[in-house]
Amino acid sequence: MASLSSRNPFRKLYSWLPIVLLFISVLNEFDFNYLNLDYFSFNFPFILIFFFTLKDFKYFDYFLVFLAGLINDTVVGLPLGISSLSYCLICIATSYLRNITIRPHIIKDWFYFLFTISLINSISYSVLNLFFSYNLDLVNYVINNFFTFLFYLFFIYIFNYYLKGVND
Amino acid sequence: MASSRDDFIIAIRSAFLKKSTQQKFSLLTLVFLSVFIILLSSLDFRAVRYLKIGINEVVYRSSFLVSIPENFLKDSFIGISDYTTFFKDYNQNKKELSKMKSNAVSNNIIEFENKELKELINDYVSTSNKILAKIIMDHDSPFLKSIIINKGSKDNIKIGTNIYDQSYLVGRVIEVNYKTARVLLLSDLNSNVPVTIAPQNVQAIITGRGDNFGHIKYMKDGFSNDLNNQSIVYTSGTGAIFKSGIPIGKLKIKEEGSTKKFHVEFYSDFTQLKYVFAEVIIKTDIENTTQNTTNNQNSTPIDVKLNILEDELKIVEDTKLKFKQENESLKKQINNLNNDILDLKNNISLQKQKIEQSNLDKKEVEFLKLNLYYSHKCRRSFFNTKGFTVGSDDYRNCVLNKGRKN
Numbered sequence: 001m002a003s004l005s006s007r008n009p010f011r012k013l014y015s016w017l018p019i020v021l022l023f024i025s026v027l028n029e030f031d032f033n034y035l036n037l038d039y040f041s042f043n044f045p046f047i048l049i050f051f052f053t054l055k056d057f058k059y060f061d062y063f064l065v066f067l068a069g070l071i072n073d074t075v076v077g078l079p080l081g082i083s084s085l086s087y088c089l090i091c092i093a094t095s096y097l098r099n100i101t102i103r104p105h106i107i108k109d110w111f112y113f114l115f116t117i118s119l120i121n122s123i124s125y126s127v128l129n130l131f132f133s134y135n136l137d138l139v140n141y142v143i144n145n146f147f148t149f150l151f152y153l154f155f156i157y158i159f160n161y162y163l164k165g166v167n168d
Numbered sequence: 169m170a171s172s173r174d175d176f177i178i179a180i181r182s183a184f185l186k187k188s189t190q191q192k193f194s195l196l197t198l199v200f201l202s203v204f205i206i207l208l209s210s211l212d213f214r215a216v217r218y219l220k221i222g223i224n225e226v227v228y229r230s231s232f233l234v235s236i237p238e239n240f241l242k243d244s245f246i247g248i249s250d251y252t253t254f255f256k257d258y259n260q261n262k263k264e265l266s267k268m269k270s271n272a273v274s275n276n277i278i279e280f281e282n283k284e285l286k287e288l289i290n291d292y293v294s295t296s297n298k299i300l301a302k303i304i305m306d307h308d309s310p311f312l313k314s315i316i317i318n319k320g321s322k323d324n325i326k327i328g329t330n331i332y333d334q335s336y337l338v339g340r341v342i343e344v345n346y347k348t349a350r351v352l353l354l355s356d357l358n359s360n361v362p363v364t365i366a367p368q369n370v371q372a373i374i375t376g377r378g379d380n381f382g383h384i385k386y387m388k389d390g391f392s393n394d395l396n397n398q399s400i401v402y403t404s405g406t407g408a409i410f411k412s413g414i415p416i417g418k419l420k421i422k423e424e425g426s427t428k429k430f431h432v433e434f435y436s437d438f439t440q441l442k443y444v445f446a447e448v449i450i451k452t453d454i455e456n457t458t459q460n461t462t463n464n465q466n467s468t469p470i471d472v473k474l475n476i477l478e479d480e481l482k483i484v485e486d487t488k489l490k491f492k493q494e495n496e497s498l499k500k501q502i503n504n505l506n507n508d509i510l511d512l513k514n515n516i517s518l519q520k521q522k523i524e525q526s527n528l529d530k531k532e533v534e535f536l537k538l539n540l541y542y543s544h545k546c547r548r549s550f551f552n553t554k555g556f557t558v559g560s561d562d563y564r565n566c567v568l569n570k571g572r573k574n
Contacts, residue, residue, distance in 0.1 A: 066193075080205050132210065
């Protein structure tokens with residue numbers, strides 16, 4: 001019965017849902033610009049990648065994450081490879097955290113997430129500014145960082161619910 | 169201490185190199201690959217450029233498809249918010265339309281004048297052709313404000329092509345693919361547009377900061393005092409990046425303490441764009457002018473003098489011929505006039521004769537009339553011995569005098 005359910009295409013799609021969601025989010029960018037909320041922005045792919053790589057979710061392939069980064073660069077108009085590097089660095093950070101953590105704690109993960117995305121955004125800002133002469137607003141980066149940090153808790157609640165469903 | 173450092177190194181090494189059973193690549197490989205791609209994209213190789221164009225085409229189309237649900241939500245949201253302000257907008261639009269109609273006429277005249285003057289200044293005529301382009305992506309990130317349009321190199325779009333919303337400037341093309349192009353909006357931080365602020369005629373540069381309005385920068389000190397909220401901002405054409413005279417927005421002055429901040433409220437709302445116009449410019453040289461100038465440049469002074477003399481000779485010959493022709497025609501006219509005079513003289517003499525004849529006839533008629541009455545008084549007869557012989561001059565005089573007069 002269990003083998004039957006794993007062969008079910010809906011079940012398969014459900015298992016691949018995080019990666020599908022990642023691709024949709026990089027292609028579409030949930031920006032909510034039409035709400036005309038000043039400075040409001042958050043980086044959904046960062047939350048998604050951080051959570052699922054931290055959980056070592058087997059359907060979350062690093063290479064697909066790398067590809068999603070390339071697509072994100074194309075959509076946003078950044079030099080190719082910047083987002084891929086950022087996403088891969090998140091994967092490295094989560095892999096490191098997984099290796100050193102014996103008893104995971106949500107608050108610790110949350111603040112580690114803040115540290116990781118701050119570091120990655122700093123690297124991204126520096127590379128774009130120094131090597132590609134892009135004029136970027138640092139305030140926007142800080143706000144984006146802050147909202148991404150805030151939304152992490154909200155999304156991990158949903159993702160945990162999803163993981164429960166997959167494991168069951 | 170040493171063991172904790174070893175643990176750290178082991179954890180790092182594991183993070184970089186360890187692959188799970190499902191992973192095909194280690195993270196270190198992917199990081200190197202990312203860096204390699206960044207380096208390649210910074211170097212402008214032809215192969216990389218074509219690869220990038222290919223990726224862009226596929227990704228933009230896919231993004232358009234994926235964005236359909238979000239766009240639907242977005243359109244619904246905008247639609248609902250539009251309905252709430254529908255009547256107010258309608259009245260405002262009505263007023264604006266009547267104003268614009270009157271302005272359109274004078275604008276057309278100015279446009280023609282402008283075109284003529286440009287033709288005089290330049291040795292080429294630029295014919296612009298605006299093509300309609302659909303926006304397939306407008307997910308402007310908080311860091312970069314750009315849109316993707318469905319026109320590319322296939323439609324003669326080039327890097328730097330000006331993009332309009334109706335007649336208002338929206339931005340310029342910064343990346344061209346075969347069937348798509350990326351447009352950098354005026355609100356982007358990387359956008360710098362040289363502008364003129366009218367009617368004060370102040371030159372400045374506006375830049376975006378990710379907001380829905382532009383910021384004035386690089387304006388010379390002292391000029392800012394004359395500016396007011398009614399000032400209009402349009403492109404100056406300096407640097408030849410943007411065409412001159414394209415309206416951008418209205419100036420807004422914000423006073424923050426003792427300092428004034430100048431913002432430009434764009435005429436176009438970049439978040440509501442669906443279709444834009446891309447201006448494809450075709451330059452055609454004015455051939456005659458250029459040919460003449462090149463001929464003049466190649467010839468020597470003697471040739472020039474000879475040319476002038478030849479021209480003069482030609483002119484003299486032409487005038488001589490003209491004079492001859494005129495002379496002949498005048499002669500003909502004189503002959504004709506003489507003939508006319510002769511005819512007229514003949515006519516006059518004939519008329520004189522006729523008049524004389526008629527006078528004679530009149531006298532004769534008068535004489536005959538009087539003769540009927542007074543012949544018995546003037547004719548010599550038995551009873552009138554003092555009379556005259558009929559037919560003599562005395563008899564005639566007597567009749568005309570109505571009898572003898574003693």
